Amino acid sequence: MVKKNIKNWDNKTWLSSNSYIKSFNKFLIKETKLNKNSKILDIGCGRGKIIGSLSSKIKLINKPIGIDLVNHKDKDKRITFKKVDALSFFRDNKKRFDLILIKQTVHLLQLNQIKILLRKMSKSLNIKGKIFIFMLNPNNNEIPNFKLMRKKLLISLKRDKEILGLISSLYPKRTLKNFSYKVEITKKTYIKMIKKKYISTLLSLSNKQILNGINEIDFKYGKKLRFSDKLICIIIKNI
Numbered sequence: 001m002v003k004k005n006i007k008n009w010d011n012k013t014w015l016s017s018n019s020y021i022k023s024f025n026k027f028l029i030k031e032t033k034l035n036k037n038s039k040i041l042d043i044g045c046g047r048g049k050i051i052g053s054l055s056s057k058i059k060l061i062n063k064p065i066g067i068d069l070v071n072h073k074d075k076d077k078r079i080t081f082k083k084v085d086a087l088s089f090f091r092d093n094k095k096r097f098d099l100i101l102i103k104q105t106v107h108l109l110q111l112n113q114i115k116i117l118l119r120k121m122s123k124s125l126n127i128k129g130k131i132f133i134f135m136l137n138p139n140n141n142e143i144p145n146f147k148l149m150r151k152k153l154l155i156s157l158k159r160d161k162e163i164l165g166l167i168s169s170l171y172p173k174r175t176l177k178n179f180s181y182k183v184e185i186t187k188k189t190y191i192k193m194i195k196k197k198y199i200s201t202l203l204s205l206s207n208k209q210i211l212n213g214i215n216e217i218d219f220k221y222g223k224k225l226r227f228s229d230k231l232i233c234i235i236i237k238n239i
């Protein structure tokens with residue numbers, strides 16, 4: 001596994017705001033036929049706020065399971081959390097799920113690991129169960145950036161296209177949907193996010209490169225940043 005420490009991903013950013021989580025879960029509920037009896041697994045769940053909130057919304061009887069490499073102190077209490085990597089989880093898992101969610105995490109794995117994971121996830125679905133894989137939309141992306149970040153982002157998006165191609169070749173019946181969230185944040189907040197390397201494309205940058213990037217962002221954008229955070233959702237159904 002590629003072990004990348006994305007500790008600040010959903011730490012006080014738009015990605016952890018009630019409004020984002022509400023909008024994301026509205027999308028999930030619309031696209032799935034979840035009910036209170038549904039069994040849900042979130043791979044790379046971070047703080048687990050999304051499935052925690054989903055659990056309250058649809059009054060899940062079984063706590064959803066969230067797995068992640070990082071065990072955050074402030075994770076959501078409404079989930080059953082396991083600190084384990086995705087492939088190890090499936091080594092001894094006997095549970096079946098109605099929804100397996102893997103949001104903005106698959107790109108952190110190698111292609112051969114993704115193949116194995118897809119097989120394991122498919123085998124762990126209930127009849128009519130679905131896998132929902134969310135990635136940044138590789139063809140349409142508005143994430144505010146600086147030059148070096150853009151360069152890294154483009155490399156990463158190219159790889160995302162490869163992942164999408166791989167999944168499509170293995171599951172030709174997969175369907176694609178778009179999820180988009182309108183973000184409005186202050187430049188100050190966004191700069192704080194950049195400092196904390198909120199996105200994986202920033203992880204390999206030195207402090208100096210981050211500082212230069214922040215200066216660039218400061219120069220390039222006005223006080224408020226407005227853009228759409230666009231994801232594609234790959235849906236794989238149990239056959």
Ligand SMILES: C[S@@+](CC[C@H](N)C(=O)[O-])C[C@H]1O[C@@H](n2cnc3c(N)ncnc32)[C@H](O)[C@@H]1O
Binds near residue numbers: 009010046084105108
């Ligand atoms: C970009 S964050 C996304 C978090 C959450 N899914 C969301 O969208 O808000 C990626 C998460 O995947 C976790 N992760 C990375 N590799 C993993 C692996 N092999 N197994 C489980 N979790 C992993 C990271 O620790 C991180 O919390």
